[in-house]
Amino acid sequence: MTTKQKLLQICNERVDKRISDYKEEVNLIKESIESTDKGNSEGDDSGSGKLLNDLEKNMAYLNDAKKIKDYLSNIKTNIESTDAILGSIVKTNVMNFYISTSIGKIDLDDDVFYAISVNSPIGQLLINKPVNTSFEFNQNKYVITEII
Structure with missing residues (x-):
């Protein structure tokens, strides 16, 4: 497996983890809303309001993570370019970048890469x-020293 393929795989795994975490959080909030609704006959929805707000936020995060997953599917690891493009590894005199999505620091094969968004x-x-x-x-x- 090439370095590009490994970096893309790590990005996909991290986004999959985000998606899984958001789905889990959404399910927990939905369960809390259901139990709050069942036990709440007083008409006090302050707890439900906050839960609905949290649900909305987590649904938005989940949708964003799914869009990132779709975006990552556009990256082709076999394309070579003399210019930095989506999917390029860009080595500089300061640090190495992987142009993909904002995942942050990735330690791979005794090297450090920063996955960044275009x-x-x-x-x-x-x-x-x-x-x-x-x-x-x-x-x-910074000086770009190599593009892979």
Whole structure:
């Protein structure tokens, strides 16, 4: 398995975990709402209101995670490019990036990669740039040394 394939697999696993966690949370909230409704004959819905709010938030997070999962399915690990594109590993003099989605730090095979979104501030600085491009971000000067 190539490094790109491993990174994509890790991203997918982390998003799957998010989806699973949000589904579990949604189910717990639904159960709480049902038990609150059954035991609440006084007409006091302050508890239900907060639960409904939590349910809405978690449903939105779940939908976002599902969209990220769909987005990751667009990444092709066998495409090579001289410019940084979706699915590229971009090595710089400071750190290594994997242009995919905002997952954060990934330790892999004695190397560290940061999975970032194309839409993130650093992703915007990297996308469509070739090797030897330099840029500044957070007071650091970066030089793209390799694109895989």
